[in-house]
Amino acid sequence: MKHLRKSFPFFIAPALIAYILVVIVPFIMGIVYSFTDWKGAYVADWWVGLENYKIALTGAEFLYSLRLTLLFTICNVILVNILAFSLALLVTRGFKGSNFFRTTFFLPNVIGGLILGYIWKFVFDVVFDKMLYNATFMEGFRYWLQDEKKAFWALVIVATWQMAGYMMIIYIAAIQNIPEELLEAADVDGAKFFTKLKHIIMPLVTQAFTVTIFLTLSNSFKLLDANLSLTRGEPGRTTELLALHIFKTGQEYGRYGLAQAQSIIFFLMIAAVTLVQVYYSKKKEIES
Amino acid sequence: MKKLISTILIVTIVTTLFIGCNKKPEYDVYIWQSKGEMAEALEALTKIYEEETGKTVKVISNRASDDHMGPLRAEMNKKDMPTVYSIQGQRELNEWMGGDFVADLTDWSFADQVAFGQGGITKDGKLYGIPYNIEGYGFVYDKQMLTELGLTAADIESLRDGSFEDFREFVVAVDAWIKGEAVTGKWSVINNAKKAGELKNVNSVIGFPGKAAWVYGDHLVNIPFVYEFGTQGKALEAKTIDFTYANQYKELLDLQIGFSKEGFSNDLLQHDYDEQVKIKFGGGEVFFIQQGNWAYGSINDVNVEKATRLAFIPLKVPTTASGVTIPENRPDAMPVFAPNYWAINAKVSEELITEAKAFIEWMYTSEVGKDYVVNKFNFIPAVKGFEEADLASMYSLGSSVLDYVNRGKALDGVFMAMPGGWSQNEFGKKLQGAYLTSGKQEDFDAAIEHAKAKWEELR
Numbered sequence: 071m072k073h074l075r076k077s078f079p080f081f082i083a084p085a086l087i088a089y090i091l092v093v094i095v096p097f098i099m100g101i102v103y104s105f106t107d108w109k110g111a112y113v114a115d116w117w118v119g120l121e122n123y124k125i126a127l128t129g130a131e132f133l134y135s136l137r138l139t140l141l142f143t144i145c146n147v148i149l150v151n152i153l154a155f156s157l158a159l160l161v162t163r164g165f166k167g168s169n170f171f172r173t174t175f176f177l178p179n180v181i182g183g184l185i186l187g188y189i190w191k192f193v194f195d196v197v198f199d200k201m202l203y204n205a206t207f208m209e210g211f212r213y214w215l216q217d218e219k220k221a222f223w224a225l226v227i228v229a230t231w232q233m234a235g236y237m238m239i240i241y242i243a244a245i246q247n248i249p250e251e252l253l254e255a256a257d258v259d260g261a262k263f264f265t266k267l268k269h270i271i272m273p274l275v276t277q278a279f280t281v282t283i284f285l286t287l288s289n290s291f292k293l294l295d296a297n298l299s300l301t302r303g304e305p306g307r308t309t310e311l312l313a314l315h316i317f318k319t320g321q322e323y324g325r326y327g328l329a330q331a332q333s334i335i336f337f338l339m340i341a342a343v344t345l346v347q348v349y350y351s352k353k354k355e356i357e358s
Numbered sequence: 359m360k361k362l363i364s365t366i367l368i369v370t371i372v373t374t375l376f377i378g379c380n381k382k383p384e385y386d387v388y389i390w391q392s393k394g395e396m397a398e399a400l401e402a403l404t405k406i407y408e409e410e411t412g413k414t415v416k417v418i419s420n421r422a423s424d425d426h427m428g429p430l431r432a433e434m435n436k437k438d439m440p441t442v443y444s445i446q447g448q449r450e451l452n453e454w455m456g457g458d459f460v461a462d463l464t465d466w467s468f469a470d471q472v473a474f475g476q477g478g479i480t481k482d483g484k485l486y487g488i489p490y491n492i493e494g495y496g497f498v499y500d501k502q503m504l505t506e507l508g509l510t511a512a513d514i515e516s517l518r519d520g521s522f523e524d525f526r527e528f529v530v531a532v533d534a535w536i537k538g539e540a541v542t543g544k545w546s547v548i549n550n551a552k553k554a555g556e557l558k559n560v561n562s563v564i565g566f567p568g569k570a571a572w573v574y575g576d577h578l579v580n581i582p583f584v585y586e587f588g589t590q591g592k593a594l595e596a597k598t599i600d601f602t603y604a605n606q607y608k609e610l611l612d613l614q615i616g617f618s619k620e621g622f623s624n625d626l627l628q629h630d631y632d633e634q635v636k637i638k639f640g641g642g643e644v645f646f647i648q649q650g651n652w653a654y655g656s657i658n659d660v661n662v663e664k665a666t667r668l669a670f671i672p673l674k675v676p677t678t679a680s681g682v683t684i685p686e687n688r689p690d691a692m693p694v695f696a697p698n699y700w701a702i703n704a705k706v707s708e709e710l711i712t713e714a715k716a717f718i719e720w721m722y723t724s725e726v727g728k729d730y731v732v733n734k735f736n737f738i739p740a741v742k743g744f745e746e747a748d749l750a751s752m753y754s755l756g757s758s759v760l761d762y763v764n765r766g767k768a769l770d771g772v773f774m775a776m777p778g779g780w781s782q783n784e785f786g787k788k789l790q791g792a793y794l795t796s797g798k799q800e801d802f803d804a805a806i807e808h809a810k811a812k813w814e815e816l817r
Contacts, residue, residue, distance in 0.1 A: 110431030112457030195628060216624035218791070304569070305627055306791015307783065321428040323779035323816070324453065 104330035110320070122331035131307065132332060135315040138222070139291060142311060145226050146233070146290040151282055153234040158241030159267075172242070176235035183232060187299025190228045191215065218308035221301050225309060228296050233289060237282045244278035245271065280351035284344055291340050312336055383438050386413040386713040390433055390440035392698055393490065394421035395655060399734035406726055407717060415717065420444075427453075427778075434459065441714040445487050445701045447774025448594045451479055454701065460486045461704040461711055468719045471742045479699045487699025488718060491737035494694040494759035494768070495577055495650030496670035497564075498657075503556045503645055507532070508547040514671075519690040522609065522674040529617050532563050532645060556642055562619040565638035565647045568626035568794050573634075573648060574611060575786020580693055580773040581673050582607040585684045593775040599813045604806050605682060606675035614648060615794065622797030627790065636660050648673060651755035654736065658753075669758040672767075688769065692762050695771025696740055777816035784812040 104122055107115035126132055157175050161168045178186065194214035203211040214220045248271060256266050294313035297303070303310030303318070310318070316336065320329035391400065397419035404415040418433070418440070420426045426444065433440055434457075445451050445460075454460045463469050463478070463485045472478040472488055479487035504514055517525055531545035541549050551557060567573055582603035587593040601607075619638075620626040629638075639647045640660035647653070658665035674689035702714045721727040722741045728748055731737045738756045739749075752760065762768055773781055788808050792801035 109453055109457060110427070111434035111454075111459070114456050199628070213624040216627040216795070304787070304790065305795070306787045308791055318779070318783065321425055322783060324427060324431075325778075326431075 100330050101334060103327055104334050106327050108327040108330065110324060110326045118327065122328045123335070125328055126332045126335055131310075132312075132315060134307075135310050135312045138310070139312040142222070142226065142229075142293070143287060143290040146229050147283060147286045149226065149230045150233045150237055150286045150290075151279070153230060154237035154282065155241050157234065157238045158245055159271075161238070162242055162245045172238070175238055178232045179235045181232075183293075183295030184299045186228060186232055187296040190224070190231075190296075191300055194224055215301055216305055218305055221305065221309045225293075225297060225300060225311075228300055229290065229293055232296065233286055237286065240278050240282050240285075241275065244275040248274045276351070276355045280348060280355060283351060284348055287347060288340055288344050291336075291343070383710075384414065385416040386710070387415045387717045388438070388441045388710075389415065389417045389717075390420070390430060390443040391417070391490075391700075392420045392426040392430075392444040392446065393735075394419060395652070396735045396737075397421065399730060402734070403721065403727065403730045407720060413713065413717075439703060439705065441703050441706045441710045442718065443701055443703060444490075445479060445699045446697055447771070448479070448481075448590045449775055449778060451481060451486055451699075451701075452594070455481070455486075459701075459703055459705055461702040462486065463488070463702065463715075466715060468715070468723075471722070472740065477740070479696070479701075487701045488722075489696030489740035490698040490700065491731075491735070492694055492696050492740045492759065492763070493650050493652065493738070494670065494692050494762060495648065496672045496692040497646040498639065498649050498653060498668055498755065499646050499671060500556065500639075500642075500664055501667045501669060502664075503560075503642070506556050507535075507551045518671050521687075521689050522676040525671070525674055525689075526613060529563050529613065529646075533617055536560060536562065559642040560645070561643050563617040563645050564614050565629075565634045565644035566614045566618040566620070566626065567629045567631055567634035568620070568790065569628065569630040570634070571782045571786030571790055573631075574789060575782040576773045576776075577650075577693070578611060578648065578673065579607060579781060579785065580769075580771060581610065581675055583772040583776075584693070584769045585675075585687070587772050587775075589770050590772055590775040593772045597814065597817050599810055601806050601810055602682060603675065603679070603684060605679035606684065608802055609679050610673060610675050611789075612797075615797070619643070622793075622795060624795050626794055632656070640664065646671070651738070651753075651759050654753050654755045666754055668754040670755065670762070672762075688767070691767040691769050692759075693771050694759055694763055694768035695774070697771070697774070777813060780809070780812055780816050784816070785809040 103113075105117060105119065106113050107118050157171075161172050161175070181189075198211045198214055202208075214224045252270055252274075253266060256270055261269075292313055293311055294317060297309070297311045297314045298317070301309040303314055312332075313336075316329050316332045319332060320326045387404075389400070389404070397417075400417055400419065404417055407413065408415055420429055426446070427450065430440075430443060433443075445454060451460065464483075466485075468488075469478065469485050472485070478485045478489060501514070509517075517528055527543075528545055531541045531543070531548060534541050535548050535551065553560065582601070583593060585606075586600065586602050587596065615622055615626065618626070620629070634647055635649060635653045635656045636659065638644045639649075639653075640657050642661075642664070654665060654668065657668065670692055672690060672692040675684070675687070677684050677687040700718050702711055702718075704711075706714075722731060722739065723743055728739075728744060731739055732744070732748055733751055736753060736756065738752070738759055749760070785805065785808075788805040789802070792798075793805055
């Protein structure tokens, strides 16, 4: 033990240095930059006060993206968790080939979000619109990326599809941790599946819910890659989520200081929402 | 002892992280340029330069054509920053000058060679950039298609120099012919044309890319803005815009969308540059597309024969629309401008500045350089010293642009002075979000109002 304590800094140092250099330092620099007129390559004005924050919080497009992101997050958190939990229940029932399905459901998570977006763009534009619509003439297959409401749901579908597999793994681990004797006892008492689900499984996986809701919440808030490759905010700017909005403010408008201020606001929001969520979820957890 | 080892280790890791930045640069010229199409050719040319002079040249070509500022800004944060880089228009010049990145080229002997139209990029009478080339855009057409339709060279010339109304009359006639209706009046000659040969695939008059916001956000809006502002410089100073000729803009936009296959519908938003140029135009489905000389490469990829027969008809707007009149309408002229300028970084050492200048001068004056500029980069050069023999092998659309310049029928590229993000994100995308699919007047008005408000905010 004593030995371990001595070599402790030795092992932690590389990771800590890397973390400080690529996370902490840029974060602090980001806070500083949010009070300046930063042009990307140089700083034109080292102090503009709260100007950037004022512009950010009064910008109609920023607020639109904020509302859209909230809506997107709500839809996504609900759908991902329902889907992931159902899949986890399904593949832990021990039927033949369940391992194969676990792998398959997890697969979308291995593909990067950018590529995923392009694949789904092809599905929506070519498979849905050009092939299925032309074969069936059902309006439901048309304009998935051209109609602003459908494009929003297209984004939800892709994000759900991507995240569900990962959350499923977490649920599987939690479900497998449930002591067998509890379920057996319930069986002996003649409990039906839904009774067991409600009174045994659900209460005992609340820990997993804390984790998955936290992950889906923060990942949905921060979603950028699939948004960029699937819709790029189009049609118009109607499907531009916050992360993409901030990206554009910097890259396309060249207003890096403003983009920094938006990022800080964004960070504070995610931090607040997820902390509140973890606090309340933790309260509900019980030990078996 | 262990503590000592770990401290040493930490120190080494940290120092190796910083050491990389303190070496002397391994190049004499470091070029950062923004035209992805010429990447390979420029590499090849620098190899020749290296062999001839023994210098080392480093080249980075940005391939994402719609965003070159983001990567370039990142590159400028390094200690070994580019010595030669690319500036697109007055707005970017302003940004780089704000950080003292732009060397004054006024006293450079080669500066006298900068010719054609607007010449180099200047501010307050000083020269800051040498144009890569000049480019132009308008309605691209295939001569053979119009000939098979029954038009003579004189007819085509009358379309080229005629008014918006003349052009529209022709478009209406061709549309009727495509639909199998009888054409009466001035263009009744096209009744005799058969849907065969080059015309066998035709399904509409114009191909319009609803997804490519730069086509109608940057390029098309340039036409009314040329008449509102005149030059890039004026547009750059403008704190607000009136959009005086918004209705003229609408007429030209409506003409393009109205006579496209899709019309005002969600289908329009499925078409990007590639569909417009390669499938619709390259496949012979449409007579006209609004594009520039850069489309030559894409058309050449799908139809080599067709690529040799291309030329431009200018984008035109009506002189009077909804009671607003353009005092000096020039329907026979097309926008010709330098999209990219070579700028030299003022933050690098004197030696590197001299090396950078030497390379640019060599590129545009040596025999091999000139050959590359015209035939490999497919440039329409904007510096003096290119004889007719040098330009004889110019490709079809390039010659057409040159023809407009030589006849004095060039308009400025005012769109390059619009505030950052305005033209595509605020104006183009706003149109795309509603008007392009609905065609309603109120959606158009909303886009114009939004664009005006945003101009003021972003300036």
